[in-house]
Amino acid sequence: MMETLRALAEPNRFQIVELLRKGSRPVGDLVDRLGLRQPQVSKHLRVLSDAGLVEVRVDAQRRIYTLRPAPLQELQEWVERYRQLWEGNFQRLDALLGQMKTQEKKRGRRKRQGDHR
Amino acid sequence: MMETLRALAEPNRFQIVELLRKGSRPVGDLVDRLGLRQPQVSKHLRVLSDAGLVEVRVDAQRRIYTLRPAPLQELQEWVERYRQLWEGNFQRLDALLGQMKTQEKKRGRRKRQGDHR
DNA sequence: AAGACATATTCTTCAATTGGAATATACGAT
DNA sequence: ATCGTATATTCCAATTGAAGAATATGTCTT
Numbered sequence: 001m002m003e004t005l006r007a008l009a010e011p012n013r014f015q016i017v018e019l020l021r022k023g024s025r026p027v028g029d030l031v032d033r034l035g036l037r038q039p040q041v042s043k044h045l046r047v048l049s050d051a052g053l054v055e056v057r058v059d060a061q062r063r064i065y066t067l068r069p070a071p072l073q074e075l076q077e078w079v080e081r082y083r084q085l086w087e088g089n090f091q092r093l094d095a096l097l098g099q100m101k102t103q104e105k106k107r108g109r110r111k112r113q114g115d116h117r
Numbered sequence: 118m119m120e121t122l123r124a125l126a127e128p129n130r131f132q133i134v135e136l137l138r139k140g141s142r143p144v145g146d147l148v149d150r151l152g153l154r155q156p157q158v159s160k161h162l163r164v165l166s167d168a169g170l171v172e173v174r175v176d177a178q179r180r181i182y183t184l185r186p187a188p189l190q191e192l193q194e195w196v197e198r199y200r201q202l203w204e205g206n207f208q209r210l211d212a213l214l215g216q217m218k219t220q221e222k223k224r225g226r227r228k229r230q231g232d233h234r
Numbered sequence: 235a236a237g238a239c240a241t242a243t244t245c246t247t248c249a250a251t252t253g254g255a256a257t258a259t260a261c262g263a264t
Numbered sequence: 265a266t267c268g269t270a271t272a273t274t275c276c277a278a279t280t281g282a283a284g285a286a287t288a289t290g291t292c293t294t
Contacts, residue, residue, distance in 0.1 A: 069203035
């Protein structure tokens with residue numbers, strides 16, 4: 001999940017993913033459409049590949065890149081858990097009350113964290 | 118969208134968002150739960166705030182941070198467009214065919230991109 | 235008014251990331 | 265075998281991002 005987000009958080013990689021949404025493409029095609037140089041595209045594809053977002057199929061000298069569903073589905077499921085936020089009924093008070101209660105322990109915890117470095 | 122992704126792509130910020138999902142929290146509470154130092158938490162909150170992911174409510178010396186639905190909803194809608202990927206029927210050939218056709222123009226484009234820097 | 239408390243900001247490293255240039259690798263065509 | 269094409273990799277420079285430490289700001293309590 002974190003790796004998926006980090007991969008997508010770069011504009012050019014995001015664009016690559018967007019392009020691949022419509023279908024697989026060889027590197028050269030992406031180079032043309034992105035206006036980037038070939039090595040950088042390859043590097044971005046490497047990152048996407050490491051994150052499991054794309055997979056390669058070899059076709060002679062061409063490498064055809066394809067989106068892999070899994071990470072995006074995972075992202076989908078993650079953000080789905082936030083649905084309650086915009087689906088109206090959402091109370092935000094519980095945490096505040098909990099916070100009041102934990103006030104006393106704070107000093108102690110903070111100390112422990114001090115030796116932490 | 119890009120800003121949302123960049124904000125979420127940092128583990129601590131991601132954690133902050135996760136914590137806020139259950140309800141609003143003051144900074145000190147986040148500090149305790151994350152095991153980070155207060156300034157870093159404030160800085161992360163700043164980034165999240167700039168990305169529109171959280172909003173602040175002032176309560177005396179406390180600042181209560183709350184998740185804002187909008188960016189997450191946007192993310193939800195974005196990833197939703199990729200649903201076709203894991204919903205089976207997905208053809209990946211069209212792009213390849215398109216690619217064949219554009220082959221001829223490639224040299225020209227590549228040249229133009231050369232002066233690009 | 236003074237001190238404690240909660241939070242934000244600034245400044246300084248330090249590590250990670252990105253683009254650029256050059257080069258390497260591998261395949262296809264001649 | 266040689267050359268052209270497609271892609272990956274390496275090395276370097278510049279940038280960016282995050283943590284740490286110190287400090288500033290504002291509010292509450294007494």
